[in-house]
Structure formats: C-alpha cells, structure tokens
Amino acid sequence: MSPSTTIGLLGGGQLGMMLCESASPLNVPIAVLDAENAPAKQINSNKHHVTGSFKDPAKIRELAANCDVLTVEVEHIDTQVLEEIATHGVQVSAADGSTTTKKVAVHPSWKTLRLIQNKYEQKDYLGKQGIPIAEQLALDSGDSMLASMKEASAKFGFPWMLKSRKDSYDGRGNLKISSEADLEHAVSEFGSLSCYAEKWVPFEIELSVIVIRTEDDEGNTKRLIPYPAVETIHEDNICSRVFMPPRNVAPDVSEQAQKVACSVVEKLWGRGVFAVELFFTKDGKVVVNEIAPRPHNSGHHLIEAVPYMSQYKAQLTAILDGPLPEELQPHVSSSIMINILGGANADSHDRLVEKAKSMYANNMAVYLHLYGKESKPSRKIGHITLTGLGTIAELEEFAQPLIKIAEEIRQ
Numbered sequence: 038m039s040p041s042t043t044i045g046l047l048g049g050g051q052l053g054m055m056l057c058e059s060a061s062p063l064n065v066p067i068a069v070l071d072a073e074n075a076p077a078k079q080i081n082s083n084k085h086h087v088t089g090s091f092k093d094p095a096k097i098r099e100l101a102a103n104c105d106v107l108t109v110e111v112e113h114i115d116t117q118v119l120e121e122i123a124t125h126g127v128q129v130s131a132a133d134g135s136t137t138t139k140k141v142a143v144h145p146s147w148k149t150l151r152l153i154q155n156k157y158e159q160k161d162y163l164g165k166q167g168i169p170i171a172e173q174l175a176l177d178s179g180d181s182m183l184a185s186m187k188e189a190s191a192k193f194g195f196p197w198m199l200k201s202r203k204d205s206y207d208g209r210g211n212l213k214i215s216s217e218a219d220l221e222h223a224v225s226e227f228g229s230l231s232c233y234a235e236k237w238v239p240f241e242i243e244l245s246v247i248v249i250r251t252e253d254d255e256g257n258t259k260r261l262i263p264y265p266a267v268e269t270i271h272e273d274n275i276c277s278r279v280f281m282p283p284r285n286v287a288p289d290v291s292e293q294a295q296k297v298a299c300s301v302v303e304k305l306w307g308r309g310v311f312a313v314e315l316f317f318t319k320d321g322k323v324v325v326n327e328i329a330p331r332p333h334n335s336g337h338h339l340i341e342a343v344p345y346m347s348q349y350k351a352q353l354t355a356i357l358d359g360p361l362p363e364e365l366q367p368h369v370s371s372s373i374m375i376n377i378l379g380g381a382n383a384d385s386h387d388r389l390v391e392k393a394k395s396m397y398a399n400n401m402a403v404y405l406h407l408y409g410k411e412s413k414p415s416r417k418i419g420h421i422t423l424t425g426l427g428t429i430a431e432l433e434e435f436a437q438p439l440i441k442i443a444e445e446i447r448q
C-alpha cells in the first residue's frame with residue numbers, strides 16, 4: 038500500500054466517515070465529493086475535497102483529477118462518467134495551462150455498480166449464474182401496470198413484494214402486496230417507476246455476509262475473504278439490529294451463507310468489500326436478497342470485533358492492493374450492533390446515547406458512534422456496538438435496556 042496514493046470517495050455520509058477514520062492511522066489521504074458539512078468531511082480536513090453532488094458528472098471528473106483511485110460509499114452514481122474515467126482517464130490542468138490525461142482506477146468497477154443499480158437486472162444476472170434468488174417478474178409501468186401486477190399475483194399468490202428497480206434504500210422503493218385490494222394504491226404510488234414483482238420469501242431469519250474481493254490487473258478474482266455471517270433484523274424495512282453469531286441457528290448456517298456470498302462476489306468486478314444480504318428460509322436454504330458493493334450497515338461491528346481488519350480498513354487495503362490476512366478471525370465471541378435512528382423529536386435519541394455511555398460490565402463492552410448528522414425521523418444518525426467474550430444470549434441480555442429504548446424511539 039503506497040501511503041502517497043490519494044483515494045477519491047464519492048459520497049461522504051457515515052460510511053465515508055468511518056472509512057476516513059480507518060484511513061487516518063494509515064496515512065492514506067481521502068478526498069471526498071459531497072456537501073461541505075458531510076460527516077466524512079467533519080473529521081477529515083483535506084485540500085483535495087470537492088464540494089458538490091456525487092450525482093454531478095463534472096464534479097466526479099474534478100474529484101478524479103485530484104486523486105489516484107476512485108471508490109464509493111453509495112451505489113446510486115452515474116456509471117457513464119465512471120466508465121469514461123476508468124477507460125480513458127481524466128484531464129488534469131497544470132499551472133502553465135497545459136493539460137494531460139491521467140489514469141484513475143475505479144473500485145469497485147463501474148460494471149458492478151451499473152449492474153447493482155438495477156435490482157431486477159442484478160438478480161436476473163445472479164439467477165443465470167446459478168445463484169439462488171427469489172423468483173421475480175418484470176412489470177409494466179403506467180397504464181398497463183395494473184394488468185401486469187394481476188399476472189404477478191396469479192403467478193406468486195399473496196403476499197408478494199413490489200420493488201422499484203432503481204434508487205431504493207432502507208425499503209423506500211418496496212411495497213408488500215397482501216391482497217388484490219392493494220393493487221390500486223400500488224399503481225398510484227409506484228406507477229411512474231420502473232418496477233418488478235418478487236415472490237415472498239418466508240424466511241426464518243435474515244443474514245448478511247461481507248466479503249473482501251481482490252483481483253489481478255486483468256480483472257480475474259484473486260482473493261475472496263468472507264467475514265463471519267451476521268443475523269440482521271429489519272423493522273419497517275430498515276436495519277435496526279445485527280447479531281454475530283446469528284441466534285438460534287446451527288453453526289454451519291454461517292458457513293453455508295459464507296459459501297453463497299463468496300459465489301456471488303466472485304461473479305462481480307473490481308476490488309473492495311461487498312455485502313451480500315441473504316434470507317435463511319424455514320426449510321434451511323440460503324437465498325440471495327441483494328448486494329451492496331461497498332462497506333455496509335451490517336459490518337459496522339467489525340470495527341471492534343475484527344479490530345485488525347474492519348470492513349473499512351479492508352476496503353482501503355483491497356483497493357490499494359495491500360496485504361490481507363488468510364482469514365478473518367474475530368477477537369470477541371459475540372457482537373451486537375444497534376442502529377440509532379432519529380425519533381419524533383430532534384432529541385428523542387438522547388436517552389439511548391446517555392444509556393450507552395453509562396453501561397460497563399466484565400467481559401463486555403459498549404462502543405458509541407455518532408455521525409454528526411441532524412436528527413430526522415428514521416434517519417440513521419449513529420450506532421452502538423456491543424462486544425462480548427461469552428455467548429450471544431448473554432450479550433443480548435446485557436443489551437436489553439438499549440434495545441428497549443431504541444424500540445421506544447421508533448414508536
């Protein structure tokens with residue numbers, strides 16, 4: 038890893054902020070493209086930052102001119118301009134007015150980002166590679182949407198999930214269709230979007246596996262290193278808690294999930310970390326929900342659980358082609374992550390923060406992360422990680438007061 042390599046980061050939210058936190062002790066400079074007061078800029082002063090939107094191609098080019106390799110903290114980015122930068126380079130102006138073209142690598146590859154941006158195409162691609170996914174059906178938009186949703190209802194039965202192909206996160210872009218009566222409302226809400234129908238997956242629990250991927254200069258997979266699987270809890274479509282190891286399932290489920298996740302990430306392009314969201318079904322199967330081609334909410338706990346190689350350090354190390362360990366062995370036996378979501382009032386979460394600061398115990402630890410974001414209802418404004426040297430059940434019992442307050446804030 039060359040300490041002089043500057044990384045350009047598209048998006049400066051909490052994922053970018055934690056990437057900067059792990060880059061700082063390594064002396065890796067990160068130039069961020071986002072608004073002036075973005076969380077990643079609040080903790081990382083840098084003359085290479087660019088102020089603007091990561092959706093603006095001109096700003097992306099300006100950022101690329103300031104750095105050696107580009108990466109992302111969000112997948113909803115114009116891949117046309119990333120392809121142009123990765124393939125042809127970017128124009129850089131010298132002090133004397135002359136211009137040269139500079140090569141700037143993009144990791145993960147724009148190809149991965151383009152595929153993943155469209156959830157229908159993402160899963161269509163995976164399904165064709167033999168990866169287990171939920172059955173899906175393309176839907177018409179506009180006037181014929183109702184008719185095509187009736188076809189989906191006949192094919193899948195109720196309930197099924199209506200999903201926007203693009204721009205969805207935290208469940209904004211999903212609508213559960215429970216009966217014929219929901220269809221009219223679905224057209225009025227989703228009629229202007231390009232959508233698809235997904236068969237309901239009767240899952241026992243949801244899992245997530247983060248995989249580090251490296252590749253050679255020709256784009257062939259070099260290394261695939263999975264972190265231990267975690268159980269994720271989603272409430273109102275937003276991740277509220279994460280458990281490592283998953284509760285109430287056989288230990289080999291984690292290995293089964295790691296295998297599927299690695300087979301998914303092998304089919305993608307570029308270096309970095311990739312989160313694979315999975316369903317574990319009641320009949321013991323692992324089914325892929327979706328991929329995030331970047332550090333992920335389900336891997337925040339790794340900062341403390343795998344301190345020598347958090348998902349953020351792994352992202353930096355992989356894109357800079359630095360040395361990675363053979364396997365990722367946690368330093369603790371259990372970990373829980375609780376998201377701090379904004380409540381009804383700007384200070385609703387204060388109680389949760391104060392409680393987290395007050396909790397101490399033998400063989401267990403509580404770590405608070407606040408992102409410097411203004412509180413809004415359901416907005417992710419921080420998280421709490423707990424680690425333990427005992428069982429996940431013991432740690433969960435210790436975490437109960439925090440889980441209870443987080444639930445109360447959501448009401």
Ligand code: ATP
Binds near residue numbers: 205209211235
């Ligand atoms: P993210 O913030 O993870 O990007 P998203 O908006 O892309 O979220 P999904 O991951 O598609 O949304 O779905 C959000 C949640 O909805 C899932 O974690 C799961 O709890 C539920 N869900 C999604 N698809 C299905 C399905 N086919 N069957 C049952 N539940 C589902």
Ligand code: MG
Binds near residue numbers: 205206207327
């Ligand atoms: Mg998603």
Ligand code: MG
Binds near residue numbers: 314326327
């Ligand atoms: Mg998801």
